[in-house]
Amino acid sequence: MTTTHLISIVGAGPGDPELLTVKAHKRLSEADAVLYDALHGYDILKLAREDAEMIYAGKFQGDGQCQAKRQDDIHLKMAELAALGKKVVRLKAGDPMVFGRGAEEIRFCKQQGLTYEVIPGITAGVAAAGLLEVPITERQKSPMVLFYTGHRTDDSLSNIESVIEVLKAGGTVTVYMGFKNIGLLAGSIIEAGLDPQMPVQVMSHVGQEAQSLLSCTISNVEQCILEKKPSTPAVLFIGKYADPIV
Helix, strand or coil, X not given: CCCCCEEEEEECXXXXXXXXXXXXXXXXXXCCEEEECCCCCHHHHHHCCCCCEEEECCCCCCCCCCHHHHHHHHHHHHHHHHHCCCEEEEEECECCCCCCCHHHHHHHHHHHCCCEEEECCCCHHHHHHHHCCCCCCCCCCCCCEEEEECCCCCCCCCCHHHHHHHHHCCCXXXXXXXXXXXXXXXHHHHHCCCCCCCEEEEEECCCXXXXXXXXXXXXXXXXXXXXXXXXXXXXXXXXXXXXXCC
């Protein structure tokens, strides 16, 4: 029996439906079922067919769920829907391959022999650079950018040496999930001898109505976050040239 299903692992971008790719929009309009994350903007779901089965599959740190089991449940649901011959959109915030566990879902599809595709989305670190006009690379200034997660289950930071080297070279470090360990990260950067006045930009709700920008420095970023209480989701830019264009 020939299977007619298709699993589309789709990046939803930062939350603005107009920032979806044309292909992502098309797959949403065709899907029989949509497994969606804890998205940053739910207006995107309105682009799905009215009769599509909408299945919440969101998970985030600190929500009390066993994240490994939750991911396994998502895999099993994709397989179940595929077995029924349904076209499935697995809708993920940002880009599936940037801190999105997309690799795990791809491996599952490969192992199960499922027909799948990956549709990229705009990750928050790239969207923030454009929407808030903070160049993360620029000719004769920042020569590179590093995507880095500030979240660690044991409250430590990994590969901090890479962060330091990028910053010393004039590059920009884009930090996802960075609030919890921002003090540790900032302290490590200053201890490495980098300028305490190095700019830091905190971008909240990128691509949404509540979008905001908080500018500070590596020496006061922890205090700024405590006092100003920028909301999440947020992404941080750290770097010698990480300032808004003037």
